[in-house]
Amino acid sequence: MTEHKLDRRQFIHASGGAAVASGLIAPTILAKQLSTQTLKVGLVGCGGRGTGAAYNALMADENVVVSAMADTFPEQMEKSLAQLRKQLPDRVKVDSKHRFVGLDAYRELMQADVDIVILATPPAFRPAHLEAAVEAGKHSFVEITAAIDSPGVRSVLASSELAERKRLAIVSGFCWRYDPSLQAAVEQIRNGAIGEIRSLYATYLRPNLGPKYKGDRKPNMSDVEWQIRDWYHHLWLAGDLTILLSGGHSVDKMSWWMNDEMPINAVAIGGQQNPRWGNTFDNAFVTYEYANGIRGYLASRSINGCYDENGDEVVGTNGIFKFQQRRPVITGETNWRYKGPTRSMHQVELDALIGSIRSGKPINDGKRMARTTLMGILGRMAAYTGKKVSWEAAMQSTQALLPDGLALNSTVTDQPLAMPGTTRFL
The missing domain is CATH 3.40.50.720 (NAD(P)-binding Rossmann-like Domain)
Incomplete structure (x- = not known):
């Protein structure tokens, strides 16, 4: 046991x-x-x-x-x-x-x-x-x-x-x-190993995940059945694959480095290269600004044939923390790398x-999970609208993506792909 x-x-x-x-x-x-x-x-x-x-x-x-x-x-x-x-x-x-x-x-x-x-x-x-x-x-x-x-x-x-x-x-x-190596790294950061944090950078650059449903839509499939089976690329189901789902892990780590302080606003760019993938973006770059002036940067992309990377970097006054290929390392006044046991998070x-x-x-x-989720949504809002969006505005937003009265045989038409500068903030 x-x-x-x-x-x-x-x-x-x-x-x-x-x-x-x-x-x-x-x-x-x-x-x-x-x-x-x-x-x-x-x-x-x-x-x-x-x-x-x-x-x-x-x-x-x-x-x-x-x-x-x-x-x-x-x-x-x-x-x-x-x-x-x-x-x-x-x-x-x-x-x-x-x-x-x-x-x-x-x-x-x-x-x-x-x-x-x-x-x-x-x-x-x-x-x-x-x-x-x-x-x-x-x-x-x-x-x-x-x-x-x-x-x-x-x-x-x-x-x-x-x-x-x-x-x-x-x-x-x-x-x-829940990853033991990152828990140890956070303890080092909290104890001053890199000094005061000055900037944060995270990447989630991956190939496109492709269709969730392996096969063509069958004649008897309703809109709802088809979209749930292929849910990755439908905004009302996934909330955005690249910024929110994939990038969600990155912004959660960013929040962790910042002791769960939330940003005050976000500005972002993004778009969709391959229209096959529904009405969500496949690339985005988000800049989060914190109350003390620190900025956190998220680069997220889901496109085949590109450079892939999933990592994190925290720059402090006395050193730099990097997490690449699941290996946390600190260099600077303190030199540290994780040498403990590895377990599945x-x-x-x-x-x-x-x-x-x-x-x-x-x-x-629950609270931390919800706030991290909103941080991802904040980035999506900024990317989709092209506006600087504040944390307060994001928290108070009334935009509800899930259709009302949903049934498996319902007809649901995807919203148009967002157009920065045209898409309104709701």
Whole structure:
């Protein structure tokens, strides 16, 4: 059985600090959570990340089982179920009564006897799913991003506050916060290894991910079914693949370096080179400005045939921190590189979630997750409109991208591709 004994420093690292350091978490919760009683997991969204997170949950603790699943499409659920059963057959106990299908399948799963839900659908649905989970008294693992628009962010903030009052755990899929090498690097930065931060730079330059759905649209597919199956490149489902989904990890790390101080505004450029990929941008450069004058720069691109890089750089008064090829290094007055153990951050984040439930000290990443998501949305707003957009304006935006009254047979027409200088800020 996996041990879950975290000292105070390790636990603050694992939780991003907010849940424990605040002193707001009660020392006890329900007895069944403090024991070794079996914890039941429900999976909402049975794609690759959802299936992977479910596997990580099972590997975190031998007294965890997957007991319910929900997905819009039954064949996707069966594929996920078969994969999990192949890996850990004795720990997957999803009978026919606990396989829920359809856009509203999550509602049925929330009424099932599960302790933890994994929320891994396209992110357009994340705010509603988290709200339902918290209302139903479930702990949650929330894959990125937490929302695709400002109304969604405000919903996630409200759900996170309710979860804190109900002493429910929320662990975010912004997984770099759970990487041991970066936790050690952040400790070095906090202890002054590079001096005062002067600038930040992040890259997420990758090939295009291509269509999510492998195949042509079938004649009987509705707009909604087709777009959900190929959700990467539809604004109302993904919120923007390049700036928000891919770049979301980069801005979360940028926030981490800045001790979760948020920027005051953003200016950006961006566009789309290949019209095959729907109505989202495939390249962008965002400049975030902070209250103290520091600027953070995000370069994000999803185009084939280009130079690829995923890295981070923080320039300080006494040194430079670089994170390239998953190796953190500090040079300057202090020379440091990580020499500790390497672990899968995807596994560590589920270990942390389940360990916090067992210990009676539930992690709540909700507020941080929502604010990082809004930082990505702020960059998208600046890129799409061509305007300088303030944090306050982004937080108060009324633009809701998810269509009202959505059904699987609905007709949904994509919004036109944004045109900087023409597209209005809403």
